[in-house]
Amino acid sequence: MSNTPMAASPLTRAVLEIDEYASGLGWDQPARLFALVDTARLQAQEPALAAQLGLEERPEATGLTPIEQDEIPAGKPLDEFLGTIAWPEAVAGCALTVERLMLPPSAEATVPEGLSEQQLARWVAEHPNRQEVRMTVAVLRNGARESALRLREKDSPTEVLTGSDLVPGLAEALAATFEE
Numbered sequence: 001m002s003n004t005p006m007a008a009s010p011l012t013r014a015v016l017e018i019d020e021y022a023s024g025l026g027w028d029q030p031a032r033l034f035a036l037v038d039t040a041r042l043q044a045q046e047p048a049l050a051a052q053l054g055l056e057e058r059p060e061a062t063g064l065t066p067i068e069q070d071e072i073p074a075g076k077p078l079d080e081f082l083g084t085i086a087w088p089e090a091v092a093g094c095a096l097t098v099e100r101l102m103l104p105p106s107a108e109a110t111v112p113e114g115l116s117e118q119q120l121a122r123w124v125a126e127h128p129n130r131q132e133v134r135m136t137v138a139v140l141r142n143g144a145r146e147s148a149l150r151l152r153e154k155d156s157p158t159e160v161l162t163g164s165d166l167v168p169g170l171a172e173a174l175a176a177t178f179e180e
Contacts, residue, residue, distance in 0.1 A: 145175075147166035
């Protein structure tokens with residue numbers, strides 16, 4: 001992809017590629033799940049699929065190729081859905097992109113006590129300092145992790161924050177999909 005730094009690790013490149021893809025779809029999108037497969041292995045074992053994905057044009061054949069999975073069922077909590085996933089051995093990792101509202105740490109002290117989950121979600125949605133964020137989180141079978149965060153108000157490829165521990169809870173949930 002055009003905005004993906006070449007010096008980055010294959011996992012970072014895959015996360016940024018997914019972030020760029022999601023950005024092209026616009027905001028207010030459902031969560032999207034991706035399998036991450038070794039590009040060279042995909043080209044060797046599934047040449048027709050590799051051609052369909054445009055990988056014959058990438059002779060370097062290194063890195064990871066994200067393959068979007070079926071749509072995540074609407075109305076099913078994300079943690080419950082992730083608990084139903086099992087990946088075949090050919091899948092090296094997985095990634096998820098999801099949009100959420102977040103508040104600055106300073107807002108924590110002002111959260112009213114005793115709110116139900118629905119009331120808390122409504123309170124956050126109405127908070128004047130809320131920010132919309134798109135999170136792309138990826139994990140590999142070997143435990144490697146990477147994340148990309150993009151704020152709606154700074155929706156630019158040069159404003160994407162990356163790091164391995166930006167969304168640890170979601171990374172843990174994705175890693176659990178590889179446990180037997």
